[in-house]
Amino acid sequence: MPMNKYGIEARAYWRRWLPERYAKLPAPVAFFTELGEKVEQQVGDHWDTLILQDNPPENETHNERVGRLGRLKAEAEHDVLSEMVRLPPEPIADLNVDEEDGLESDEAFAARITRTEQHTEWLALTTDALVDGAQSLDDLSDEQIKQVLDYMTPLFLGVLGTSVEELRSQGRDV
Numbered sequence: 353m354p355m356n357k358y359g360i361e362a363r364a365y366w367r368r369w370l371p372e373r374y375a376k377l378p379a380p381v382a383f384f385t386e387l388g389e390k391v392e393q394q395v396g397d398h399w400d401t402l403i404l405q406d407n408p409p410e411n412e413t414h415n416e417r418v419g420r421l422g423r424l425k426a427e428a429e430h431d432v433l434s435e436m437v438r439l440p441p442e443p444i445a446d447l448n449v450d451e452e453d454g455l456e457s458d459e460a461f462a463a464r465i466t467r468t469e470q471h472t473e474w475l476a477l478t479t480d481a482l483v484d485g486a487q488s489l490d491d492l493s494d495e496q497i498k499q500v501l502d503y504m505t506p507l508f509l510g511v512l513g514t515s516v517e518e519l520r521s522q523g524r525d526v
Contacts (some may be wrong), residue, residue, distance in 0.1 A: 355381065358395070359388020362437040369441040391436050399428035403505065414483065418476050422503055475503050482512060489514065494525040501526065 355363070363384040366374040377383050402424045408417065479500060481487035489497060489512065497519070501508065506516045519526050 353385060353389075355385045356388040356392055358391035358433070358437070359384040359386075361433070362387050362391065365437055370439060371444060372442050387436070391432055394432045394436065395425075395428050398432055399425050399505070402428055414480050415476050418472075418479060418503060421505070422472070425503065471499075475500060479504060479508070489519070497524065497526045 363374075363380065366384075374380065403421070406420070406424060408420065412420070478487065478492070478496070482489070482500070492500070501516070509515050509519070516526055
């Protein structure tokens with residue numbers, strides 16, 4: 353199984369800020385693959401909890417809902433990563449940041465923000481089209497469905513009269 357995004361982030365963080373702990377790992381790839389899976393599960397569980405505790409405003413538009421759920425997911429990721437991955441740096445970690453430390457340039461950051469905004473707009477338009485019936489899940493690739501579910505939760509499929517299990521039984525990799 354390939355390492356997920358949380359495992360990749362954890363490995364990069366530990367290599368930079370926890371070099372002694374990282375060096376002592378007998379099988380780093382296996383460790384971070386497993387840690388990434390645990391983080392992903394915890395993020396999902398925490399996100400579900402945050403959603404259940406949240407009180408959506410009356411007359412919330414679809415775009416506002418997408419934004420609110422996205423903020424809740426970001427909060428869940430922050431909380432879980434802070435607890436499981438972003439541990440306090442070791443004393444030997446190089447705390448001096450210079451231009452060669454791998455931080456992205458202002459241009460790269462601006463490009464990433466633009467991509468994120470475009471992706472968020474795509475998500476909003478796509479989910480609106482799915483709800484309105486202007487688009488169906490058959491119009492989306494499995495990866496696109498996964499992206500929608502990353503922001504809307506699998507419960508969103510109930511609005512469309514289906515479920516993750518039903519899509520999988522149809523051969524979809526979601």
